[in-house]
Amino acid sequence: xxxxxxxxxxxxxxxxxxxxxxxxxxxxxxxxxxxxxxxxxxxxxxxxxxxxxxxxxxxxxxxxxxxxxxxxxxxxxxxxxxxxxxxxxxxxxxxxxxxxxxxxxxxxxxxxxxxxxxxxxxxxxxxxxxxxxxxxxxxxxxxxxxxxxxxxxxxxxxxxxxxxxxxxxxxxxxxxxxxxxxxxxxxxxxxxxxxxxxxxxxxxxxxxxxxxxxxxxxxxxxxxxxxxxxxxxxxxxxxxxxxxxxxxxxxxxxxxxxxxxxxxxxxxxxxxxxxxxxxxxxxxxxxxxxxxxxxxxxxxxxxxxxxxxxxxxxxxxxxxxxxxxxxxxxxxxxxxxxxxxxxxxxxxxxxxxxxxxxxxxxxxxxxxxxxxxxxxxxxxxxxxxxxxxxxxxxxxxxxxxxxxxxxxxxxxxxxxxxxxxxxxxxxxxxxxxxxxxxxxxxxxxxxxxxxxxxxxxxxxxxxxxxxxxxxxxxxxxxxxxxxxxxxxxxxxxxxxxxxxxxxxxxxxxxxxxxxxxxxxxxxxxxxxxxxxxxxxxxxxxxxxxxxxxxxxxxxxxxxxxxxxxxxxxxxxxxxxxxxxxxxxxxxxxxxxxxxxxxxxxxxxxxxxxxxxxxxxxxxxxxxxxxxxxxxxxxxxxxxxxxxxxxxxxxxxxxxxxxxxxxxxxxxxxxxxxxxxxxxxxxxxxxxxxxxxxxxxxxxxxxxxxxxxxxxxxxxxxxxxxxxxxxxxxxxxxxxxxxxxxxxxxxxxxxxx
Amino acid sequence: xxxxxxxxxxxxxxxxxxxxxxxxxxxxxxxxxxxxxxxxxxxxxxxxxxxxxxxxxxxxxxxxxxxxxxxxxxxxxxxxxxxxxxxxxxxx
Numbered sequence: 001x002x003x004x005x006x007x008x009x010x011x012x013x014x015x016x017x018x019x020x021x022x023x024x025x026x027x028x029x030x031x032x033x034x035x036x037x038x039x040x041x042x043x044x045x046x047x048x049x050x051x052x053x054x055x056x057x058x059x060x061x062x063x064x065x066x067x068x069x070x071x072x073x074x075x076x077x078x079x080x081x082x083x084x085x086x087x088x089x090x091x092x093x094x095x096x097x098x099x100x101x102x103x104x105x106x107x108x109x110x111x112x113x114x115x116x117x118x119x120x121x122x123x124x125x126x127x128x129x130x131x132x133x134x135x136x137x138x139x140x141x142x143x144x145x146x147x148x149x150x151x152x153x154x155x156x157x158x159x160x161x162x163x164x165x166x167x168x169x170x171x172x173x174x175x176x177x178x179x180x181x182x183x184x185x186x187x188x189x190x191x192x193x194x195x196x197x198x199x200x201x202x203x204x205x206x207x208x209x210x211x212x213x214x215x216x217x218x219x220x221x222x223x224x225x226x227x228x229x230x231x232x233x234x235x236x237x238x239x240x241x242x243x244x245x246x247x248x249x250x251x252x253x254x255x256x257x258x259x260x261x262x263x264x265x266x267x268x269x270x271x272x273x274x275x276x277x278x279x280x281x282x283x284x285x286x287x288x289x290x291x292x293x294x295x296x297x298x299x300x301x302x303x304x305x306x307x308x309x310x311x312x313x314x315x316x317x318x319x320x321x322x323x324x325x326x327x328x329x330x331x332x333x334x335x336x337x338x339x340x341x342x343x344x345x346x347x348x349x350x351x352x353x354x355x356x357x358x359x360x361x362x363x364x365x366x367x368x369x370x371x372x373x374x375x376x377x378x379x380x381x382x383x384x385x386x387x388x389x390x391x392x393x394x395x396x397x398x399x400x401x402x403x404x405x406x407x408x409x410x411x412x413x414x415x416x417x418x419x420x421x422x423x424x425x426x427x428x429x430x431x432x433x434x435x436x437x438x439x440x441x442x443x444x445x446x447x448x449x450x451x452x453x454x455x456x457x458x459x460x461x462x463x464x465x466x467x468x469x470x471x472x473x474x475x476x477x478x479x480x481x482x483x484x485x486x487x488x489x490x491x492x493x494x495x496x497x498x499x500x501x502x503x504x505x506x507x508x509x510x511x512x513x514x515x516x517x518x519x520x521x522x523x524x525x526x527x528x529x530x531x532x533x534x535x536x537x538x539x540x541x542x543x544x545x546x547x548x549x550x551x552x553x554x555x556x557x558x559x560x561x562x563x564x565x566x567x568x569x570x571x572x573x574x575x576x577x578x579x580x581x582x583x584x585x586x587x588x589x590x591x592x593x594x595x596x597x598x599x600x601x602x603x604x605x606x607x608x609x610x611x612x613x614x615x616x617x618x619x620x621x622x623x624x625x626x627x628x629x630x631x632x633x634x635x636x637x638x639x640x641x642x643x644x645x646x647x648x649x650x651x652x653x654x655x656x657x658x659x660x661x662x663x664x665x666x667x668x669x670x671x672x673x674x675x676x677x678x679x680x681x682x683x684x685x686x687x688x689x690x691x692x693x694x695x696x697x698x699x700x701x702x703x704x705x706x707x708x709x710x711x712x713x714x715x716x717x718x719x720x721x722x723x724x725x726x727x728x729x730x731x732x733x734x735x736x737x738x739x740x741x742x743x744x745x746x747x748x749x750x751x752x
Numbered sequence: 753x754x755x756x757x758x759x760x761x762x763x764x765x766x767x768x769x770x771x772x773x774x775x776x777x778x779x780x781x782x783x784x785x786x787x788x789x790x791x792x793x794x795x796x797x798x799x800x801x802x803x804x805x806x807x808x809x810x811x812x813x814x815x816x817x818x819x820x821x822x823x824x825x826x827x828x829x830x831x832x833x834x835x836x837x838x839x840x841x842x843x844x
Binding site for chain 2: 527
């Protein structure tokens, strides 16, 4: 969770506000560069982005979620209006507003501007997409618009760098901009109700609240005209919020005040009628303003975007294009990120070896090499995947295609309680749940987003593959079926992927009933015009998401890695050290000087044996023994239980841990030696330890469990609470256990 | 306002009834769902011209210069004041 420090004295905080798809974030990025922070708003999953104006101190910009209106409907819009009304603890003071307006949707954007002007704060307007309008034969003159609106207006084209400097200059001197004034003449009954409310509030500004919570009853600014009692009066935007907004009877609202606004709403023939009348008045004003500032009327005929939509939203052709795009994104994070991840992994391994060689052997060296560097490596290895995925998301979102994907899939995903936008996070999770969960940020509905986050870890990620390969190749004999078209092993691998998908569908149907419906939004989505994404924005989005992950999830992952290292390293019984020192001395004494290769091999085997002996005696080993009664019904012994416990930081760790337990160093899933030792491992009574049913139960457990500290850390970060990672871990572990047990019992019945 | 579109007094036509390419004018928005307020703020107000681009359970309409995807629940909230029989097809 971020710390929401208010701006230092003398620093101006500007809210960047605008409709969605106006190029608001692109402009914010251009104005602040990498000099920005991303976090969640307290208690929400919505991104909070703030940064300082590049090249100038004293001006801080806060990128608020896109909004069509101050009458908030979605979680995002609610945050925006709360911030602007000064009711938010995240940004208690907003001094001025930078309103980003899309010139191609001027009417709708002016609607929001008319509301912002009623906040009575200094406003600067940035006009985007002017070039698109120009291509349609309509010229907009920023100076003329400025005259009509009575506000500074600057036309910007971020990709070409036009207007950004000029805008920065105006923002730097924001104190010279006068507060905006209300421009819309409201319908008479509404205005009369507002006047009555204003009179009552002037007499008692704290009246609306029961609790007098600080900030809640506070008028938004001190810039409004004072009243006889010397207290500033709330601006019209806030009065309208009280009168027509979400003020419902609850503990924080004064009963008398609630009765008053309810009576006023009834007098207005219901808030609904008043909403429509208010909106009509604002659109009338927008129409009048547009008549003065546009060189020509825009014909609403078919544009290029309409033609593209004929294909891209078509029920058949649209799905074909979408399948291709999804395949490219999946391929990118699954395969293209591979060499980069290998490079990061090799770099970290090299660093570990180098540091290990510098330091004398012992606990400190092991902590640094296996705990810290290993832990950092397990975090850094995700960097390429997150960077690539977020670059793709930025491209798809900026060019307008993500909205079409949401449209295409919404009907199907809605049946599972998800959103059309859940697809990309879920498909990405087949490569890795960490970027997948982060990608769920694109989903507006809180409920849909939470469901997506909870389901993403069930998709079979690439870390499960080494476990599947080791178990299948070691314990499942190959048999060709379906006339030579398919092998049992390949079929089993596909089945493992399907287990996760099937479980996700069942869990989705269950959670859909359990999770509160609050926040479940009806599908209402703007399909923006297609346009070229900005390279700068794309790269910046990838870089910021990666930085955010390394900083926030990284620390938790590192802490867990060090903890697991300590459990696997301590205690160090002197008896083992003495036993292996004696054996080492024996080899050194016995071997002839000519047989140095044999001696080295014997010493290496001894070192592997020593590591295994220590691990078996460690706290982790004791945990394995302690949990043996629990894992016994799955067909596992304490060694498998210990390996599973050790793989809590990451699933793939089980392979290396099994290697250490069976006295092998550097074992991976393709190691023939490890396969042979696993096959020959036995119970104390001589029965084989791992049989096909046991291998199947291990695979099913790993397909469904949440043995991945990175995933849990990122769920915590994205939901802003420890509750959801705890829920994920508990329900997935229980489900994995039940499924593994069922698999073991059923397969033991048929296979043995 | 396009006067060639005759108002349909007492007409209970909704957005759902528009076929592909048909254009009509909005009469009002019923507040069956909380999101209906958003429809008003987006410009679904009395007299606004709306064109059906792709009908369906989730449809695509054009309102002014904005293309919107709307689920069936929200389509039911938008009542039209144009006789559908008189609604002109989309130009092109």
